[in-house]
Amino acid sequence: MSGVPELLVLRLLTDREMYGYEIVKAVRLVTGEAIGLGEGVIYPVLHWLEESGAVKAKRKSVNGRERVYYTVTTKGRKRLEHLSNEWQRVSGGVNSALGDPGGATGNA
């Protein structure tokens, strides 16, 4: 599951800028609540993505609340593409094994 939060966050941020709480809600929605994390854990992921240049953070004051909005950068889009390809490759392999577990070893 390593890299999954990063992949989901980058994918969601390609559509629009969001703040942490919005991202968590969107992750729950798009994954059908299949991925359950402590919600506070999203912030180290966001900060790390920012540190690596994949996202940019901007503070905004909205209705008296201080929000930190995140947007994906060009570097982040490239990283998303790479992670998506990796994920497709791994999940394709796992699906294939689940569909035909003996096929790969010739024991079926």
Place this chain on the structure above:
Amino acid sequence: MPESRFEALKLELLQGGVAPVYIARTLLELEEHYTDLEQDALAAGLSREEAERSALAALGSERQIAAAVLARPELREWSVRYPRFAYCVRSATTIGLIPGMPVMFCIEHRPELTRWAAAVMAAATFIGAILALLDWMIVQI
């Protein structure tokens, strides 16, 4: 919300060498997230107490959050990430300060040093004059 809600987390992150900028950001965002969760829970009909409990449970424990932050070395201070480099910088600074300190001291205490130098020169001139006078007197005798 009291400011001390995430005090234990703040302390753990500080002790772990996390950069202050990320500690401040984490605390700010967690506070905002907590408020959002609490407001949603209240809107869903929960009592204040239940809303607080549910918001904290959804955020995850402070230990869990701290572990997630500390698992990312990129979020730590540069002196923690590169201890040898930090050691070299500190040593070079110290070595640079040793010869620089007397100069800095002189610049800082310029009026006192000027008075002291003038006094020493006056004393030397006076003693020199006395010695020259004594020398002349000895020659005369």
